Amino acid sequence: MERIDNLLPDAGRAMSGSSASRKPEALRLDDKICAHCGRELQAEWVEFPPALQRKYDRPGEWYYHPCTPECETKNDQREWELMRRDARVAALKERSGLSKRMKGYALDNFDHSISRSTERAFAKVMDYIKDWWSNQEEGRGIYFCGDVGVGKTHLAVAVMNELITRKRVPALFVTVPELLDNMRGAYNDPGRDIDEWMDSVKNAELLLLDDLGAERANDWVRERIFVIVNHRYREELPTIFTSNVGPRDLAAQLGERTASRIISMCDWISLEGEDYREAEVRRGL
């Protein structure tokens, strides 16, 4: 059972300071009803021993007697459901391909007030998350572009972490150079089977392709990227990209077919400004 001081933040304060003769009626309990059947719960005032009174700075607390056994079962189930949800989120993060550092990239440790561009980017990202279900339905992703160190990966991963945690989206993080290396490896060594892995890249409910365009593109690279982008385009699966290639240069870099698909399936967010880490060093942090 949840502690009463968590449930009724004013209860302790209202009671402390009054004499030991306080009665349960001194506290209105109308918000303390069973969430399942609506019955008012039986409350009992429990006086703390002096040591606990000092520790919590309160004379005691209300104890609520359990409701009917049926309602208690529902409470237990709810707790179990919550635990199951947490375990599922942990498992999704484990399988996300995110490094330990990246698991820590979050919206609330992204400093969005450093420039107009980060402000705008942050607002767009919040909208994207708010509209997730329709974005998913339409296969809409985000393309973050900008120079090195402006926070593209941080913000993109923060979106991904938020969607994993709050909406329990099975999401996958892959850097493009690594992806290509893996494919090259499999190419040179036919015994190696990366089909399964490629399958999960192509079909992830949400895919983050980090550092697109970092690679000098030859025909082989262009073709590999086209296969992934085209599959996700056709299946309307949302993809988030980070890249230092702007919209105008994308076709030259990756080819018209890939560029046009990316452009039609993504909202564009450009991050401008200086390298965050260099700026931090200069500020003496």
Ligand SMILES: Nc1ncnc2c1ncn2[C@@H]1O[C@H](COP(=O)(O)OP(=O)(O)O)[C@@H](O)[C@H]1O
């Ligand atoms: N606005 C920001 N708020 C907090 N940390 C930031 C911000 N922008 C960048 N960083 C940090 O700076 C480093 C470089 O950012 P990163 O996202 O890797 O840049 P990019 O992917 O654009 O090259 C990371 O450690 C990241 O956490």
Ligand SMILES: [Mg+2]
């Ligand atoms: Mg990056």
Ligand SMILES: [Zn+2]
């Ligand atoms: Zn009940």
